[in-house]
Amino acid sequence: MIYGDRKTGVIVTGATGKQGAFHIALMNDYARKVGGRGVVAGVSPGKAGQEVHGIPVYNSIRDALREQDASISVVFVPAAAAGDSIMEAASAGLSLVVAITEHIPVHDSMQAIAYARLNDCVVIGPNCPGLLSPGEIKLGIMPVHLSSQGNIGVISRSGTLTYEIVDQLSRAGLGQSTIVGIGGDPVIGQTFTDVLQRFSEDEQTRAVVLIGEVGGSLEEEGARSTDIPIAAYIAGTSAPPEKRMGHAGAIIEGGEGDARSKIERLRAMDVPVASRPSEIPTIIKKMI
Amino acid sequence: MKLLEYEAKTIFAAHGIPVPKGVVIKSSAELAAHILDLPAEFILKAQVDVGGRGKAGGILMADRKNGGERAIEFFEKTIKGVPVHEILAEERLAITHEYYASIAINRSSKQALILFTDSGGVDIETLVKKRPDAIRKASIPLLLNRIPSFMLRDLLGSAPKELGPVIQSLYRVFLAKDALLAEINPLVTSATGVYAADAKLIIDDNALGRQGIIQNRDLTEREREAEKYGFSYVELHGNIGVIGNGAGLTMATLDLIEYYRGHAANFLDVGGGADQERVMHAVRLVAADPSVKVIVVNLLGGITRCDDVARGIISAGIPQPVIVRLAGTNEAEGRRLLAGSGYRMLESMEQAVLAAVEAV
Numbered sequence: 001m002i003y004g005d006r007k008t009g010v011i012v013t014g015a016t017g018k019q020g021a022f023h024i025a026l027m028n029d030y031a032r033k034v035g036g037r038g039v040v041a042g043v044s045p046g047k048a049g050q051e052v053h054g055i056p057v058y059n060s061i062r063d064a065l066r067e068q069d070a071s072i073s074v075v076f077v078p079a080a081a082a083g084d085s086i087m088e089a090a091s092a093g094l095s096l097v098v099a100i101t102e103h104i105p106v107h108d109s110m111q112a113i114a115y116a117r118l119n120d121c122v123v124i125g126p127n128c129p130g131l132l133s134p135g136e137i138k139l140g141i142m143p144v145h146l147s148s149q150g151n152i153g154v155i156s157r158s159g160t161l162t163y164e165i166v167d168q169l170s171r172a173g174l175g176q177s178t179i180v181g182i183g184g185d186p187v188i189g190q191t192f193t194d195v196l197q198r199f200s201e202d203e204q205t206r207a208v209v210l211i212g213e214v215g216g217s218l219e220e221e222g223a224r225s226t227d228i229p230i231a232a233y234i235a236g237t238s239a240p241p242e243k244r245m246g247h248a249g250a251i252i253e254g255g256e257g258d259a260r261s262k263i264e265r266l267r268a269m270d271v272p273v274a275s276r277p278s279e280i281p282t283i284i285k286k287m288i
Numbered sequence: 289m290k291l292l293e294y295e296a297k298t299i300f301a302a303h304g305i306p307v308p309k310g311v312v313i314k315s316s317a318e319l320a321a322h323i324l325d326l327p328a329e330f331i332l333k334a335q336v337d338v339g340g341r342g343k344a345g346g347i348l349m350a351d352r353k354n355g356g357e358r359a360i361e362f363f364e365k366t367i368k369g370v371p372v373h374e375i376l377a378e379e380r381l382a383i384t385h386e387y388y389a390s391i392a393i394n395r396s397s398k399q400a401l402i403l404f405t406d407s408g409g410v411d412i413e414t415l416v417k418k419r420p421d422a423i424r425k426a427s428i429p430l431l432l433n434r435i436p437s438f439m440l441r442d443l444l445g446s447a448p449k450e451l452g453p454v455i456q457s458l459y460r461v462f463l464a465k466d467a468l469l470a471e472i473n474p475l476v477t478s479a480t481g482v483y484a485a486d487a488k489l490i491i492d493d494n495a496l497g498r499q500g501i502i503q504n505r506d507l508t509e510r511e512r513e514a515e516k517y518g519f520s521y522v523e524l525h526g527n528i529g530v531i532g533n534g535a536g537l538t539m540a541t542l543d544l545i546e547y548y549r550g551h552a553a554n555f556l557d558v559g560g561g562a563d564q565e566r567v568m569h570a571v572r573l574v575a576a577d578p579s580v581k582v583i584v585v586n587l588l589g590g591i592t593r594c595d596d597v598a599r600g601i602i603s604a605g606i607p608q609p610v611i612v613r614l615a616g617t618n619e620a621e622g623r624r625l626l627a628g629s630g631y632r633m634l635e636s637m638e639q640a641v642l643a644a645v646e647a648v
Contacts, residue, residue, distance in 0.1 A: 079494065080498070103494045104494060105466055105492050105494045105498070106393060106468065106495075107430055107463070107466050107492065107495070110393070110399070110400075110429075110430040111430045111431060114398065114429045114430060115431065143589065156536070157536065158534060158535060158536020158537065159534045159535075159536065159537075160534030160536060160589060161534060161537040161539075161540050163589070164537055164540070164588055164637065167588075167615075184535055186393060186395050186468075187393060187395060191396075213535075213539060215395075216395040216396075217395075217396070218395060218396065221396060233540075235536050235539040235540045235543060236539045237543045237546065238539075238545070238552065239539060239542070239555075240522070240524065243522050244493070244520075244522075245520075245522060245538075245539050245555055246520035246535025246536075246538060246539070246555065246557040247535040247536070248493070248494060250539070254413045255413060259543075275547060276543075276544060276547060276638065277540055277637075278636070278638055
């Protein structure tokens with residue numbers, strides 16, 4: 001595990017919303033299964049005193065921290081207020097915020113991430129499925145039944161494509177140490193570089209699967225920054241330029257960020273890149 | 289969403305950036321009505337969102353005598369296939385020098401990136417590759433509401449000081465308008481002052497609501513229809529319809545189609561919570577494209593109910609064959625429903641894609 005373990009207490013913001021409430025239940029199902037603390041408090045302004053699946057709800061993170069011990073928040077707040085929710089967590093002294101919310105205006109994300117950094121708070125996301133350290137902790141919305149415990153790290157800009165590849169790893173007997181969805185937006189908190197740094201310091205992790213896509217150059221920058229063995233898959237070799245492929249960040253702009261040149265640059269660094277997701281387990285097996 | 293030049297110039301002017309005198313016309317009659325507001329010689333600029341507009345014939349010199357004819361010429365033709373509905377008629381500047389200024393988002397630094405060069409008027413991407421030293425850069429965190437003076441001096445170098453306030457205003461536009469890009473190319477000096485001779489402004493699609501923009505014009509009609517249901521949809525040029533959940537998985541499905549030498553007709557990400565009704569609308573939307581010969585549905589999720597998805601596909605009642613890969617809860621029931629209605633369901637995304645490629 002690289003961001004938290006079963007002893008970590010978690011606060012969910014946007015707890016009384018449909019998504020927030022639903023995923024509090026799933027996160028705590030998993031916490032019970034692995035003997036973890038899970039979600040200890042929910043936050044929804046104006047809803048103090050309510051309960052969500054037996055978890056007390058507070059008006060603010062500060063209020064929650066007066067009665068509960070937690071160091072991480074998971075954000076399910078709607079887009080218009082999600083940037084503020086990230087800053088609230090940073091201001092209250094939490095060490096990690098996982099922002100699940102999609103469609104946050106990018107200026108809000110840039111401000112919130114910069115503000116969090118001033119407060120030594122790490123941000124994962126936004127527009128991400130969160131993370132899962134099998135057997136330890138689940139933060140966010142990843143389905144747990146496809147994962148298995150092991151020593152392969154996974155970092156991805158995607159959600160379901162991650163589950164697809166995690167499923168294939170598990171079927172091939174390759175369990176995972178931690179699976180991190182860093183988010184599909186153009187500006188995100190933790191990048192491939194940051195997560196790779198954590199994996200390289202993690203005793204459990206022996207190799208990392210890097211799942212990237214069109215847009216930007218964070219994949220190449222990450223691969224260049226580390227010595228840990230990496231196998232990559234880059235989605236979007238068939239994506240047309242200047243079209244946003246679902247994710248706000250998945251766009252080839254000004255001839256930059258297309259999948260083929262990304263793949264070429266990774267291969268030039270001796271990073272094996274799979275042509276199909278199903279090739280990943282074979283590549284990983286050769287590495288370890 | 290990309291704004292047209294005149295829309296961007298209106299916003300720039302409101303933030304104190306000088307722009308050439310001009311008028312937007314929708315017909316040659318409108319030009320005639322405004323002809324005396326314009327100088328004797330002026331330029332006509334087609335308001336179309338195409339790259340390399342000047343070279344494609346989108347800018348014409350005109351005067352009071354031939355202006356009407358030239359405007360008609362524009363309204364009757366297309367620029368790189370795009371019809372001209374509006375023309376900006378603008379004073380001609382006696383340009384002494386062309387500069388370039390832009391503010392964009394840098395994914396790596398997570399800050400705004402300001403670019404300035406005294407070699408303006410050219411394609412900036414070409415300049416970046418050929419003469420990177422000619423471009424001056426500054427990174428600014430969005431926590432600042434103005435560009436600090438040292439940064440501005442660094443950017444300008446030996447360029448005239450008068451350009452400083454323009455770049456400062458451009459940053460204010462960038463912040464106020466939730467911009468992904470605010471660009472002036474060229475930013476010109478003339479005997480009478482400093483002007484934004486052209487203007488580009490791209491607004492964050494996720495901020496259109498708070499910017500008071502109701503409709504995203506960058507979308508095609510079918511893409512807009514898809515947006516109503518909350519789908520991400522992109523039209524492509526092949527004959528295999530694609531429906532997936534999640535942007536990455538859907539993109540990977542398209543890539544697999546290409547890998548097996550097939551051609552995708554579209555990208556459709558149904559998003560989270562693929563229930564019966566959403567799946568039905570997605571299948572109908574994709575099937576409505578006459579070039580679609582077969583549809584591949586690739587849905588994977590923890591909470592996706594396969595029986596709901598199967599009912600959605602069946603109730604769409606479309607003529608084209610549908611090949612389905614489904615993983616989630618109630619998988620067996622979904623499989624039974626689809627098999628009973630003559631649909632093919634396959635175990636992996638690769639099998640499903642291969643079957644689709646073979647079916648066309």
